[in-house]
Amino acid sequence: MTLAQQMIVISPAHGPAPLSAEQRELLVGKARWTRTVFDAGFSTVPTICITRAAWQALQDERDKPVDRLRTAWVTTLFKLVNKGEDPPMLVVRTSAIRHRAGLMGVKKDIVPPANEADSVALRKPLGRAIQAAFDSYEKSEPVWAEHQSENARNSQIVVIQATARGDIDLFMTRDEQSGRSGPAPLKGHPFPDLGNSAEEMKQMCELLDVASGRHMVACVARYKGKVQFISARPTPVTAEADLAAAVDRAEAGIWSTHQAVKSFNPARLPYILHPRLEADKERKAIASGLGVSPGAASGKIVFA
Numbered sequence: 001m002t003l004a005q006q007m008i009v010i011s012p013a014h015g016p017a018p019l020s021a022e023q024r025e026l027l028v029g030k031a032r033w034t035r036t037v038f039d040a041g042f043s044t045v046p047t048i049c050i051t052r053a054a055w056q057a058l059q060d061e062r063d064k065p066v067d068r069l070r071t072a073w074v075t076t077l078f079k080l081v082n083k084g085e086d087p088p089m090l091v092v093r094t095s096a097i098r099h100r101a102g103l104m105g106v107k108k109d110i111v112p113p114a115n116e117a118d119s120v121a122l123r124k125p126l127g128r129a130i131q132a133a134f135d136s137y138e139k140s141e142p143v144w145a146e147h148q149s150e151n152a153r154n155s156q157i158v159v160i161q162a163t164a165r166g167d168i169d170l171f172m173t174r175d176e177q178s179g180r181s182g183p184a185p186l187k188g189h190p191f192p193d194l195g196n197s198a199e200e201m202k203q204m205c206e207l208l209d210v211a212s213g214r215h216m217v218a219c220v221a222r223y224k225g226k227v228q229f230i231s232a233r234p235t236p237v238t239a240e241a242d243l244a245a246a247v248d249r250a251e252a253g254i255w256s257t258h259q260a261v262k263s264f265n266p267a268r269l270p271y272i273l274h275p276r277l278e279a280d281k282e283r284k285a286i287a288s289g290l291g292v293s294p295g296a297a298s299g300k301i302v303f304a
């Protein structure tokens with residue numbers, strides 16, 4: 001795969017965006033979920049990404065009397081622009097297989113480059129944000145010594161998006177307590193008034209759940225009654241919610257029983273077994289007293 005092919009259009013502002021198998025393999029984390037939603041036909045904020053190898057090659061090209069890669073980069077950036085409109089303000093995100101401490105948080109309200117040179121200049125807002133995103137991977141990953149690890153480093157990606165219009169909503173694809181299919185509230189955030197978009201957002205939740213097999217936090221924009229997907233990321237939830245979700249996926253035929261069992265870490269069982277031991281309503285205690293340990297006296301396992 002060439003370096004120019006490592007400047008990937010995930011969801012264009014207009015037109016198709018065919019991807020090769022090699023390009024799809026590079027899409028991890030937020031980039032993968034964004035492409036999943038785009039492929040399913042949902043409205044998706046214009047999004048592209050670039051690998052570390054391609055970005056470094058763009059920097060190296062600045063000192064040479066050629067601009068072949070820069071031309072490819074500018075062409076890719078224009079995929080973020082709607083026809084007949086000015087270039088939008090931009091957003092830059094990291095996009096890792098797993099979230100790690102130290103990764104750069106989302107950078108918003110980035111002024112688009114005014115010319116080709118500005119599109120790769122590290123002193124300009126876009127170039128500075130992209131470089132900061134790649135630098136943050138170094139803070140969260142081990143030292144890259146082996147050849148295989150170096151290839152993984154070169155394949156790291158940074159996502160660039162057009163700024164979405166309208167109100168931004170965050171929600172869970174499954175309830176973080178019960179595991180029921182969403183959309184569901186995200187703790188600390190007001191639950192959006194779904195209105196006419198309820199069914200569309202439900203389908204979006206189901207799509208992300210099938211694709212990821214995880215509880216996800218989804219981010220969408222709502223503008224003039226329409227929903228536009230922005231991003232999604234997995235998030236940890238309670239053992240009860242994970243187990244309930246695994247059972248639900250198995251019952252829905254998304255997973256086999258074996259997959260459902262394999263997905264749940266047995267070390268988490270103690271966190272859910274005790275709260276599920278409910279009193280037998282048909283039986284009444286004949287006496288009560290001080291808390292003691294019947295098992296210690298009898299040598300038997302006793303549930304009290």
